[in-house]
Amino acid sequence: MCLGIPAKIVRINETMAEVDAGGVKRKINIQLLKDVRIGEYVLLHAGFAIQRIDEKEARETLKLLEEINEVCR
């Protein structure tokens, strides 16, 4: 029930936005987030954007994963 899927903001109309969620277009509510921008990724849950997805942090995590695998022994 706590499923959240990544969705890309395509269009914004006040508290609603059109998103692309894995190729599927959807209308979602973005009222729970401040200053949502077109092109951003958000986490979609039950028709609402509940948090933005931070691309920089995602890259950091992947880098960290590479490092764990290389260095630590």
Added chain:
Amino acid sequence: MKFVDEFRDPGLAKKLLNRIKDLTPDRGINLMEVCGTHTVAIFKHGIKELLPERVNLLSGPGCPVCVTPMETIDRAIALAGLPGIIFTTFGDMMKVPGSSFSLEEAKAQGADVRIVYSSLDVLEIAKGNPKKKIIFFGIGFETTSPSIACTLLKAKKERIKNFFLLPAHKLIPPAMKAILKDKEVNLAGFISPGHVSTIIGSRPYEFISKEFGTPCVISGFEPLDVLQSIYMLLLQIREERPRVEIQYRRCVKPEGNIKAQEELYEVFEVSDSPWRGLGIIPNSGLRLRKEFSSFDAERVFDIQIESGPEPEGCLCGEILRGIRIPVECSLFVKKCTPENPVGPCMVSSEGTCATYYKYHGRKGYERG
């Protein structure tokens, strides 16, 4: 970046598993994944069978459908049966057996029960049916409750008078505390729910390491996320330095989503709440604030219900506390299946019994 495939790289996963093996202690340890979405991810990607035998994964009370008490379900069914009502719910609740029947059976007997994907859909139903009273079954953890709060604020602003909420929302950290206080479960660490944490952040978990000395890692849901979280927990165990860490940093900030928290607590306030299998847990639920009492289905509709006992033989209560696993239930597969569920853990697609059922026969499935 799509934020999915990158975190499924099998090569990286294999290497990470080797690191996990290096860090595995000599004794067996139990880690608990609290969230049902994690349980599903762990089975779907076969993580249980890949882990060293000494690292045991237990499923916790993190499925909102499973922890909703029978009494609440009976109340929902009674409300759905009142004249002039349209009862709306997330689909997962339809098949949960109440004392005598489920919402699905109530619908078959003529009650107007409708499945919605979002609470906002309920407002549309209310606007389209001004002569009816629309009740929404408010279940879910912190991931979901802000969206319900947002819907109520909208209903208030738009003066929608025929919309009501049956509130059954629960908060996760108090349930984790109840599990830690339960001496029957011996936990070495928590894989904490990522999507609940997008809202509440990492701070509400601090007591877990500070008061109980138990490691805690907030995890994402892709295979690399879960494996990295297990690696981080093992590292904390080896270093004997329990703390709260965030693995799911792309979505979870220490402070969480403050705007969502503000909306949530504008509408709701914290209250004690009953959990299936765990009893009443202090400060673990949400009730509507006074200003919103006209939306409260429990106050507006005066109904009396009498709930029967839990289904005989069902171990859901123990399963939710992590002290039993589904294969230990004598009804599992034999009498209890997703088509004919006896208890709620078999109903929800994220229930522990339903997940074990779907993936049964695999290696590692017979242990916790």
